[in-house]
Amino acid sequence: MAEHRSPCPRLPPRFVNSCLYRQWVIVSPELTGLLQACEAMAPAAVLLYVAVWCFISQGIPAIVADTCPALPDVVNADRTGNGTAVGDVVLYQCEPGFTMTGVSNLTCLAGVPPSWDNSPPNCAATCPVEEQRAAGSGVILSPGYPEQYGIDQDCVWVIRGCGGPVTLSFRSFQTEEDYDFLNVYDGSLDTAAVEYSGQLDLKNYTSTTSVLYLQFTSDGSVTDSGFWIDYSSACCSDPGAPLNGNRAGDSFSPGDVVVFSCDDGFELIGESNATCREANSSAGYYWSNPAPVCQPVVVDTCPALPDVANAERTGNGTAVGDVVLYQCEPGFTMTGASSLTCLAGVPPSWDNSTPNCTATCPVEEQRAAGSGVILSPGYPEQYGTDQDCVWVIRGCGGPVTLSFRSFQTEEDYDFLNVYDGR
Structure with missing residues (x-):
């Protein structure tokens, strides 16, 4: 087994300021194998690209895991699910008589490489106080x-x-x-x-x-x-309620029915109801259907963004990488970010909240030459008390014209003063 250390090659221009990198350590029989370690600090979304790019630039094929490692079986437990892709869920349920320590459901999360959000639980026979x-x-x-x-x-x-x-x-x-x-x-x-x-x-x-x-x-x-x-x-055992779900019905005698449902963001896998029945033999009583499982709904897009009052928008996409732009209408001032980008994740999400566009009361706002709109604070709602706002409009070396679309103030108490030339 040979070891080769070399500086990470120069990154493409778009990544020069995106990460701080030091050195790749490549370990394999012919120096053409796996990336064993990289001392790097980089945004998660950039790191995978950088790793692959560094390998390709040196002619070394990279193997980068895009799935979570396979989960083991748990002693004294049953499992549901064997997937290892991002978003997959594996559920564990202790066999009768055993008590679980840990989390019953594990979700594969995106990352470099992907990883499970929890460790597998343990199922053991315990000594309860009562x-x-x-x-x-x-x-x-x-x-x-x-x-x-x-x-x-x-x-x-x-x-x-x-x-x-x-x-x-x-x-x-x-x-x-x-x-x-x-x-x-x-x-x-x-x-x-x-x-x-x-x-x-x-x-x-x-x-x-x-x-x-x-x-x-x-x-x-x-x-x-x-x-x-x-x-x-002489009744069925308590069927419980699914994790991330609910059960309606608390009577478990023969003929009784219970109904299962899932919380928002989860989908029901299995039957939504079960009936308590008496077995034909000495087996006692049983439910007609096993309790279902509530699995997260796999979402691969960002939620749709709302329109913003007093603003225009460009773009309606919700896929990862899509950008939506907001621009306030003339006379309104933006608070917040004007552009929102849909970022990868489980689920995907926007990198910012939608902005607000309001008519403000500036201490002294400089307006550039050309044309524009001056609005009273809070427009189209009523302005507030104790306002003191100043706008400075600079022309192009010639006169400036004001055109009043509407004007209504408390007469003799609230004033708009216009100074020509200051």
Whole structure:
């Protein structure tokens, strides 16, 4: 592997003042490979062009990534989406019983190179202080499952049914016998507990009330593989609401319908409604459709710009690179930028806000020779109180003519004084 260092060649004139560059470092077997590093400070929109131009100018083919790196799968999670293009979204959802740490959706952002806006999340079985579980069905896992739970654990889960009993089904159970316990309370923590410890061939447990409290405690020494417990009640589980969206409907009994929607700027992927149904077998209750996903609407243009009062505009384009120009009508003064450019981004955006054109009250405004318009402050609205404005009109060596289109002031109190020659 050889390394070659050389000064970055002279940039084209349009970029001379656009970036401060020092040196390219090119590392490859034949000195004709990848750009490994460039100590550069440059506007993001310029850097990619500069990198490619420098390579081409030295006869070295450049490989510049235009996609985000592929994301890994997350243990104990399902994923939706595998795209790596700018604007693509990948969603992660923890499997039942596991809790997410981090962000569930990652978006590929434009850049040199493009990059994800967050790191992938983690999904782990936790030890909650008191976790509320919604009606329906779900999974309770010992902390750290499928690894062994830790010492000195004290975890509580509260399962609330749909007005009827809750059933626990034990898939596996192994704790340090007589030292680590799962206590099940029917109705409240004040009732007598059903105690589980050791390695047991467990049968289902069904409550007499619609609420179950599960408390797991471990001592400070030996641990074990823990447990996996399924729970169910006579209704569907809480379907939740999609990220960047909403759900209408809070009843999950058989026959109930919930409706999903997305926030502005997001589109719904999947079905917009789901019905709670009873399974034909012992599987319990289920939703007719899975909860949908709300993905950002991919926008590749800037929003349309409005007209500006008392101004004329040139251009109506909204594509990246388009320019819209505003020019105040005669007599009006501009506040803000006269030209707006649509810049690349996710989504694209204008580089400035639209300007304002108003009739002002200058301290002493110099008007050039030729023709023009003098307007009272705030025109066409009424002028304000306590105004003191001065305009100086300089002719072309000859006389200056004033033509009054309209004139209305408070008589004997508000005056326009005209001085000839000063």
